[in-house]
C-alpha cells in the first residue's frame with residue numbers, strides 16, 4: 348500500500364539522487380533526495396501545482412493533482428512540506444534536543460539569489476540560537492551560539508567543509524581552501540610562510556598604495572564631472588588588482604586591471620560567482636552542470652581561469668629556474684617580483700603544477716570578493732555615520748599629514764581599524780560557514796547530532812544576536828576600545844569571527860586588514876563619499892554580502908576642506 352507523506356514515517360537518509368529528478372523552475376531537481384528510503388508516495392507543492400509523486404524500485408511517477416492555490420513551491424525550497432518532512436522524518440524518536448524552525452514560504456521566497464542569512468536570523472529569534480532547518484535536499488543544524496561555533500570550528504578533524512567543498516570543487520579543484528586531511532595540512536603549511544611580515548610590508552608600498560592611487564585617478568575624474576560611481580564594482584576591481592598582483596607578480600605596469608590576464612580572470616570570476624549557490628539544489632548531480640546553460644558558461648569561465656593561471660605559473664617557473672639557487676627571504680623580497688607564486692616556486696617544494704594552480708586560485712578567489720565587500724560596506728557605514736567619518740578623517744590627518752601610508756603607520760590608524768572591525772561585525776563575509784560532522788557528537792548545550800549532519804554556522808546571527816552583543820544593530824566602532832588588541836575569535840571567545848577560527852581560519856586575515864586599512868587611508872584622505880539620495884541599499888548573497896543593485900556614490904575632493912574633530916576616542 349502506498350503511503351501519503353502526511354502519515355508516513357520517513358527515514359532520515361536520502362536515496363541516491365541519480366535517477367530521480369523532477370522538472371522544476373525550468374530546471375531539474377532530485378525529488379528522491381528529499382525523501383528517505385521508506386517513502387513511497389507523497390503530495391508535493393511544486394511549480395505552482397500540487398503534485399502526487401510515487402517512488403518505487405528506482406522509478407518515479409508523478410501527476411498533477413491540483414493547482415497550488417497557496418502558492419508554495421514557487422521556490423525550490425517549499426518550506427511548509429519540508430518542515431513537515433523533517434518533523435515526520437525525525438519523528439517521535441528525535442532526542443537531539445534541537446528545535447525545528449517553522450519555515451514559512453514568505454521567509455524564503457527570495458532564497459535563490461537572495462539573502463539566506465536574513466531568514467536564518469528570523470528563525471533564530473523564533474527558535475533560539477541552535478535549530479534545525481529543512482533546506483532543499485538536506486537538513487541543516489543552524490548555529491548562532493558562540494560556544495557551539497567554537498566547538499565546531501576548533502574540532503576540525505571531526506567537522507569537514509562538506510557541502511561547500513562539493514559545490515565549489517569545479518573552481519578550486521584540489522586547492523587548499525577546500526582540501527581535507529593530509530593534503531590540506533601539507534599545502535596550508537607550504538603556503539602560510541609566503542605571507543610573512545616582510546612580504547606584507549613590501550605589498551603595502553608596492554601594491555596596496557599603487558592600486559588605490561589608480562582608483563584615486565579614476566574617482567578624481569568623477570569628482571570633477573559630478574558623475575555618480577558604483578563603489579561596489581570599483582572596490583571589486585581594486586581588490587582583484589591587489590590580489591592578482593600580490594599573488595602572481597607585482598610588476599604593476601605589465602599586469603594591471605586592463606591587462607588581458609587580469610581582465611580574463613575578472614570576467615571568468617564574475618561568470619562563476621553565482622554557480623556555487625546555483626549548485627545547492629543540484630548537489631552531487633554533476634551531469635546537470637553539463638546541460639544547464641548557465642552552468643556550461645561557468646565551466647567555460649573556469650577553463651579560462653585555469654589556462655591564465657597555468658601560463659603565469661609556467662612563466663614564473665622559467666624565471667626561478669634561470670636563477671638557479673634558492674633565495675633567502677630577505678633576498679627574495681628585494682627582488683623585482685616578491686609574489687606568493689615566486690615564493691612557492693623558489694622554496695623548491697615538490698608540488699605539481701596543477702596543485703600550485705589550485706592553491707593560488709584558492710587565494711585569488713578567497714581574497715578578492717571578501718575584501719571588496721568589506722570596503723563597500725565600510726564606506727557605506729561611514730557615509731551613514733558622519734560623526735565616525737569625521738573622526739576617521741581627523742586621525743588620518745594627524746597620523747599621515749597627507750602622505751600615503753606605510754606599513755608602520757597602520758597600527759596608528761586605530762579608529763579607522765575599529766570602524767573596519769565593526770563593519771565586519773555587521774556585514775560578515777561570508778555570512779554563513781558550512782561544516783559537516785564526520786562522526787556523531789554532542790554540542791555544547793547538550794544538542795546531539797549524527798554523523799553526516801550538515802551545519803551552518805551563521806556568523807551573521809552570532810554578530811547580530813542581542814544575547815551576544817549590546818546594541819547589536821548599531822554601528823559603534825568604540826565598542827572594541829582603542830587600546831585593546833584587535834578583536835578576534837580568541838579574545839572574544841568566538842563572539843567575533845569574521846575570519847572564522849580554529850585550524851581553518853582565514854590564512855589572509857592580516858593581508859586583508861592591511862589592504863582595507865591602506866586603501867581607505869588613501870581614499871578617505873582624498874575624497875568625501877556621499878550616497879546618491881533615494882537609493883535603496885538591499886542585501887543579497889553570493890560568497891559574500893553584496894548590495895542588490897550597487898552602491899552609487901558621488902565623490903567630493905577634500906583637498907581644501909579643513910578637518911575639525913579631534914582624532915581621540917575612548
Ligand code: HEM
Nearest residue numbers: 524710713714717718721776845846847851853854855859
Ligand atoms: C576581509 C577579507 C577576508 C575575509 C572576511 C575572509 C574570510 C574568510 C573566512 C571566514 C574563512 C574561513 C572559511 C571557512 O571556515 O569555511 C576564510 C578562509 C580562507 N581565506 Fe579568507 N578572508 C578574507 C581575505 C582573504 C585574503 C586576502 C586571502 C588571501 C591572501 C584569503 C585566503 C583564504 C583562504 C586560502 C582560506 C581557506 C583557508 C583554509 O581552509 O585553510 N582570505 N577567509
